[in-house]
Amino acid sequence: MGRRLEGYSNGRMRLKLYPGGQLGSERDTLELATFGGIDLNRVALAPLNSIEPLTIVPSLPFLFDDEAHMRRAMDGAPGEDVLKSLAPHGLIGLCFYDSGARSIYNVSGPVRRPEDLNGLKVRVQSSDLYVSLIEALGANATPMPLGEIYQALVQGVIDGAENNWPSFESTRHYEVARYYSLTRHVIAPEVLVMSRTVWENLSSSDRDIILKSARESVSVMRGLWDEKVDQSRQTLAQSGVQVNEIDDIGAFVERVQPVWKRFVTSPAQRALVDAIRAMSTAA
Incomplete structure (x- = not known):
């Protein structure tokens, strides 16, 4: 530029x-x-x-x-x-x-179903939307600056976080969190x-x-x-990071419906959602 x-x-x-x-x-x-x-x-x-x-x-x-x-x-x-x-x-x-597409990584094991997130402490950005999203999936959302995640993973303050491929790699979080589950929950x-x-x-x-x-x-x-x-x-x-696809992404989609209801509240937002969905690959 x-x-x-x-x-x-x-x-x-x-x-x-x-x-x-x-x-x-x-x-x-x-x-x-x-x-x-x-x-x-x-x-x-x-x-x-x-x-x-x-x-x-x-x-x-x-x-x-x-x-x-x-x-x-x-x-x-x-x-x-x-x-x-x-x-x-x-x-x-x-x-x-x-x-990129954001997915969940953690220290415990692969996430294949929403139930696999139950009780896990997952770092999120300082955003009400991201907090609600992770909690809707069953985990405990922990807002935290990006620069603090590595040490928090090492010390067990958190069990995991969510981010795209390059961020997961460049921050070296993969050295501690050895499981990367391709939820692709936010793009x-x-x-x-x-x-x-x-x-x-x-x-x-x-x-x-x-x-x-x-x-x-x-x-x-x-x-x-x-x-x-x-x-x-x-x-x-x-x-050697273990990467896995999700068994049933529909189960994750169903879990986050309350998030949509909470944050999509105005006619302008709903119109924008409709316009974006109309451009779907499957539309």
């Missing part, structure tokens, strides 16, 4: 990156972006759930059939509706990036946002350049992401 920005603007615009939490947590950086302290922010949807109800929908459990369905929906009209919903909150939604994207304060001070031509550069970066990101997923799978296979 930075190279495109620089090229399209003849060198007037460039990106300076602050990776690895240098500017604080996602909630910290969202606040910075809202007030114009930083220009752009790549953030997960979970911190936005308490700000804008429409962002809850793409985070719903078992909403998407697969990653292809998610990409199709979020690149289309449903995704545009979510991006536009951020403007009243001081953010301009530019595009969606991938964050939520991440979103690239811009400070509305900064956006409104730009010319229309510069806004076009930023939006074009962001949208063109999506296919690059997805290519890199798919490569990383394959690499992570290979690393985990070589490490």
Whole structure:
């Protein structure tokens, strides 16, 4: 995206990156972006759930059939509706990036049925939706920062967590949690946002350049992401992690129906759900 920005603007615009939490947590950086302290922010949807109800929908459990369905929906009209919903909150939604399918890993054994989660302490993001999801499946949800999970697994503070292939591998959580069960319960994207304060001070031509550069970066990101997923799978296979499919995913889907009832409450949310489901592979 930075190279495109620089090229399209003849060198007037460039990106300076602050990776690895240098500017604080996602909630910290969202606040910075809202007030114009930083220009752009790549953030997960979970911190936005308490700000804008429409962002809850793409985070719903078992909403998407697969990653292809998610990409199709979020690149289309449903995704545009979510991006536009951020403007009243001081953010301009530019595009969606991938964050993979989230599955459950733990220290005890394979999860094949919801009953296998009974009593397990499972780390989740600090999100009411994720807490409700894990508890609906029978586990005890434990909100915790990502950086604390490894030690918590070692010390037995938690029994497991849930995340995508690359995160499970890159954090080295697999060294402790040797069972990875492919629940694929959430396939939520991440979103690239811009400070509305900064956006409104730009010319229309510069806004076009930023939006074009962001949208063109999506296919690059997805290519890199798919490569990383394959690499992570290979690393985990070589490490001896036990990976298993789910015996009856319908049992998991049934368990989370109360989560949908709790969090999908407005006509706008229901309309968004219907639009996304209409783009299902099976539709």
